[in-house]
Amino acid sequence: MESDPLERGAEISQPRVIEPGYTISTVTDKISSIVLGQRTRPGWFLGFGASFLLLLILLYAVTVLFAIGVGIWGVNIPVGWGFAIVNFIWWIGIGHAGTLISAILLLLHQKWRTSINRTAEAMTIFAVLCAGMFPVLHLGRPWLAYWLFPYPNTMWYWPQFRSPLVWDVFAVSTYLTVSLLFWFVGLIPDLATLRDRARTRAKQIVYGFLAMGWRGSAVHWKRYEMASLLLAGLATPLVISVHTVVSFDFAIAILPGWHTTIFPPYFVAGAIYSGFAMVLCLAIPLRKFYGLEDFITMRHLDNMGKIMLATGLIVAYGYMMEAFMAFYGADIYERYVTLNRMVGPYAAVYWSLIALNIVIPQALWSRRVRTSVGALFAVALIVNCGMWLERFVIVVISLHRDFMPSIWLMYAPTRWDWMTLLGSIGLFLTLLFLFIRYLPMISIFEMRSLVTETEGERT
């Protein structure tokens, strides 16, 4: 299947987006059997159990948090934004790849997206849920979270509309709504397939209810295509706006290390970077365990590797410009923050970030790395860690030494911080395991049309 790089030039053929030999019905069988198969695989129980344990840790940590308060975390003045905000940005960034794959690549007519978009969209929703949780937990009095919304009240009291933190509320909630709609609309034809193939009454009723009366008529399909296109058009500006607004949370402030104009594009690139890393981290094990190598092919992995490389380089450009302008700008505070990152008490974090996020991913230039499943998985995992560290560097290192040396303080996360972070991964994975068990993780109907389309294709 894989051609030699030299040979590749000779024929400019790429690996396929779906392996040959499939017909419309075998594709449907293969994907729907994962959901409708009578026996749940033991591996699934193992994975789900482990994730659920992590989720329980989250519940424990959050219960204690609600009982005692944010004092159990490591945050204090001047580092008022600790793990909670780091995790928030990390998770929401991860979500971005899903929308990018499903919306932007749909608009760009990229056919290879078909087999990964469903999982990526699910990942988006779960990641946004994990992300959304953190600012609310961080409020201190989470039961008053509705104060963030502008609602008419007797005191005629409104949120500060000039604050990007308020923009965040709108950006993230809109994003979640549209992503959810997009995902659900995309599922409808497949839910109908499951309804028709389900053998137990309960499944027929549940999938039938969710399929919303889909009959697959020509009118249905016509409206369906239009709705998908419109939702994709809506989701595209949203995916850019969300991380742009998140970057404004920092850049609108005048704190050195936060206030810099490159933040919006560099945050968006970073989000896509980490998002694709997460998609790879999920897709590589999934295709192995469920034998989906024919659907999620090396072509997909190679393309995602390339996108990671490109977005990673934009992120590197961001670091470079920040460091350069810190000196070119001749501002003493900017300069100090940069030096404090590089040689200050958190220097180890900074240099790990550079290594994990910039240096190691350069391996993706090599085609051999991009087409080796193990190496790609390793790089993706490394990038995920790197992007988390990036947010730590931005949030914590800029805060812990600001304009007034008398309040300089080191920040250290407590075990509750770690438990919440770990627990949020548990929440994410639990939702994901439920998803792959009960919903088709690859879009059946889009794969069917891919089978028909690729039949006559040269590649």
Next chain:
Amino acid sequence: MMATDTFGARFDRTQRRAFILGIAALILAVLDGLRAPEQFFRSYLLAFVFWLGFPLGCAAFLMVHHLTGGFWGLPIRRPLEAGTRTLPLLTALALPLLLGLSRLYSWTHSDLVAADAALKFKQPYLNLPFFLIRNVIYFAVWWTLVRRLNRWSDEQDRTGDPLLAARLENMSGPGLLLYGFTVTFFSIDWIMSLEPHWFSTIFGMIFMVLQVLGALALAILVAGLLSQREPVASAVTPDRFNDLGNLVLTFVMLWAYLAFCQFLIIWAGDLIQEIPWYVTRAQGGWAIVALVMIFLSFATPFYLLLMRPIKRSVQTLATLCGALIVINFLNVYWMVVPAFEKSGPRFYLLDLLLPMGMGGIWVATFLRQLKSRPLLPLHDPRFEGALEHAD
């Protein structure tokens, strides 16, 4: 070669006229410049930055296409390549600027630098020798990129060696990296340092997007003009122009996004090192220019390019792209000139003569390059089958 024969006469005529117009405008500009050398170099810088955007933007976009492929690249490939081959002309045109550096950049004056702590701090970067060394590096990098892009493409035409497509693709990744790096620092050196206290980390990106947008608009305009006859006529299809229109729309939006982000962050921060750049550009006559730009650089093209009939019509899209090139000039004008004219735009004949003069010679060079090679790439395996079925 049949195509150039049919077109030959018109090509030659336009080329000759552009050249004569250019030379005439330049002679007038020099005569006027003797009277006001200060203004001469300011206008010269404006014209130079604007026209240099075309070869560089063309090279960048060419590399984007080598990386991504797509049939939409077929009609614009040769205009882009011809655009890159005007780099030698712009290299030559850069030389007179060296005589005017001390008139343009306050950091070249040692007395001013000595009196200003910030400028003194920046001196290790902003000094004449290092400035010259950097520019030699930029131009060397650009020459290398342009040479390779054109040589391999030419070889592909002659030999049909399919390996060349892979070679072009392989050079484009690192090539874009080099482009980004050099153009960013070029923009800092030549434009940002006009107001040496100001800085913005996003500026290089805005500058690159402007260059690529200008180059893309130029290539579409030329493809549109050539599309009345073969061979380009059969390479231009409504679908491909729809794709190209979407690309223009993307870059229009990207420019607006980046420009707005820079503005919002600096406006909200309101810091003494950053805000003066916008204070100048949003007051008096410059405010009007800025408002016009919001409408002409973003709102109008954005609205028009959302409509499919506009993108699918070759003539309409080509006209729109022509307008975008003019607006691109306004954009560069708004970035560069307020550094000299704090109170508002003032009309100088030189601001007209020099861009026109340089433009005339540029157009003549561009046409000479364009007709020197077949108007469509002959043996690119990526375009295999692109001419067979007009979709």
